[in-house]
Amino acid sequence: MAFEYEKYLRMDKIPHLWCPGCGIGVVLKAMLRSVENMGWDKNDIAFVSGIGCTSRAPGYIDCNTLHTTHGRALSFATGIKLAQPAKHVVVFSGDGDATAIGGNHFIHACRRNIDITLVVVNNNTYGMTGGQHSPTTPIGYKASTTIYGNIDPTFDICLLAKAAGASYVARATVNKGKMLEKYITKGFEHKGFSVIVATANCHTQFGRKNKMSDPISARKWIESREIPIDKARNMKALELNDKIITGEFISEEPEQTYWENYNHPIHEYTEAYQRIREKAQAQDKH
Amino acid sequence: MSEKINIPEHYGRWEADITIGKKEDHVTIGYWRDGCKGCGICVDVCPKKVWEIIEAKDKWNGQVVQVTDAAKCIKCMLCEIHCPDFCIKIY
Numbered sequence: 401m402a403f404e405y406e407k408y409l410r411m412d413k414i415p416h417l418w419c420p421g422c423g424i425g426v427v428l429k430a431m432l433r434s435v436e437n438m439g440w441d442k443n444d445i446a447f448v449s450g451i452g453c454t455s456r457a458p459g460y461i462d463c464n465t466l467h468t469t470h471g472r473a474l475s476f477a478t479g480i481k482l483a484q485p486a487k488h489v490v491v492f493s494g495d496g497d498a499t500a501i502g503g504n505h506f507i508h509a510c511r512r513n514i515d516i517t518l519v520v521v522n523n524n525t526y527g528m529t530g531g532q533h534s535p536t537t538p539i540g541y542k543a544s545t546t547i548y549g550n551i552d553p554t555f556d557i558c559l560l561a562k563a564a565g566a567s568y569v570a571r572a573t574v575n576k577g578k579m580l581e582k583y584i585t586k587g588f589e590h591k592g593f594s595v596i597v598a599t600a601n602c603h604t605q606f607g608r609k610n611k612m613s614d615p616i617s618a619r620k621w622i623e624s625r626e627i628p629i630d631k632a633r634n635m636k637a638l639e640l641n642d643k644i645i646t647g648e649f650i651s652e653e654p655e656q657t658y659w660e661n662y663n664h665p666i667h668e669y670t671e672a673y674q675r676i677r678e679k680a681q682a683q684d685k686h
Numbered sequence: 687m688s689e690k691i692n693i694p695e696h697y698g699r700w701e702a703d704i705t706i707g708k709k710e711d712h713v714t715i716g717y718w719r720d721g722c723k724g725c726g727i728c729v730d731v732c733p734k735k736v737w738e739i740i741e742a743k744d745k746w747n748g749q750v751v752q753v754t755d756a757a758k759c760i761k762c763m764l765c766e767i768h769c770p771d772f773c774i775k776i777y
């Protein structure tokens with residue numbers, strides 16, 4: 401049965417500004433279906449983004465939305481979650497937004513394991529500003545700032561998130577819209593920081609410089625590099641340079657969430673913070 | 687078959703009786719031409735070639751899509767899920 405996206409969209413802002421065939425639209429749709437799966441009331445959602453093509457997403461969604469500064473979406477989101485723990489806080493970021501300028505905010509949000517869902521749309525480039533290379537541009541690939549080919553190794557955003565302390569981490573690509581929906585839904589259900597990386601095509605900027613300037617060939621390039629996580633375990637780092645490992649990297653709900661168990665390795669930040677706030681308020685009364 | 691499905695009025699409409707496996711069914715395909723950017727993803731993902739690209743002078747890249755034959759549809763939903771522009775509805 402057809403999905404009623406209209407329910408969640410500011411229809412006067414549609415068609416969106418993304419290029420024909422841009423992967424961000426596919427990820428946004430998976431995200432909206434996940435909201436429906438959760439049965440959330442629109443008023444209970446806070447949808448936050450930074451700057452970039454990806455970060456234009458909140459403009460199209462009819463709920464509480466916040467379009468912030470480049471790289472700082474997670475900081476604003478953390479503030480919202482601490483002030484209003486009952487809100488479902490969702491962040492949409494590009495690979496540059498989340499792991500270049502916002503890299504520090506990213507690792508510390510993971511470390512805090514705060515109950516926020518981050519969807520990173522990884523298109524291997526800075527789409528909005530003209531296709532500069534990003535921390536996820538594979539070695540050998542061209543960008544407007546690496547015209548003879550990139551020599552920097554990449555971040556694997558999923559491994560980075562896991563190492564920094566995020567308790568749900570998964571990756572799927574725009575070729576598998578249903579899989580994206582499944583992981584984002586699981587991220588929403590998950591208590592603690594969840595990171596879902598959606599590998600997407602930016603044929604306009606990244607593709608044009610790397611012989612795949614149309615959406616179909618850019619999507620095929622992604623498809624040809626997908627490797628399920630179980631298979632990737634036996635491969636060497638260099639073999640995995642431009643591969644896209646899909647699947648769930650970690651899914652560990654924090655068991656202990658209260659102040660008494662603050663030292664538990666995986667705790668949920670919002671509740672721990674709430675306890676401190678209650679403690680401080682109780683002391684103020686004396 | 688069943689009663690007529692309501693689709694948003696700005697969507698064009700194709701209908702057909704279909705058989706999926708042995709099951710008899712009915713499909714209604716909705717397509718929003720004004721929102722379509724002619725990217726061709728629906729044409730690529732459809733396993734049954736229900737969609738085709740056609741020329742459209744009014745579009746900046748000169749193309750949109752249309753339904754070739756709704757009766758070929760197997761309701762896999764791949765085009766609806768992967769159209770980045772909210773232009774396809776399969777009922």
Ligand SMILES: Cc1ncc(C[n+]2csc(CCOP(=O)(O)OP(=O)(O)O)c2C)c(N)n1
Pocket residue numbers: 451452453454455470493494495496497498501521523525526527528529534602
């Ligand atoms: C503080 C600051 N520095 C730089 C910029 C310029 N800028 C805008 S978008 C962008 C890159 C966005 O890339 P990414 O986050 O990967 O998103 P995409 O456009 O690829 O979706 C940059 C560098 C800015 N707006 N603010």
Ligand code: SF4
Pocket residue numbers: 417418419421422423424453454523527528601602603604605
């Ligand atoms: S420049 Fe790239 S990321 Fe931005 S809208 Fe176009 S295809 Fe999408």
Ligand code: SF4
Pocket residue numbers: 421721722723724725726727728729750751768769770771772773774
């Ligand atoms: S996928 Fe959507 S926008 Fe692209 S050609 Fe098909 S209907 Fe048009």
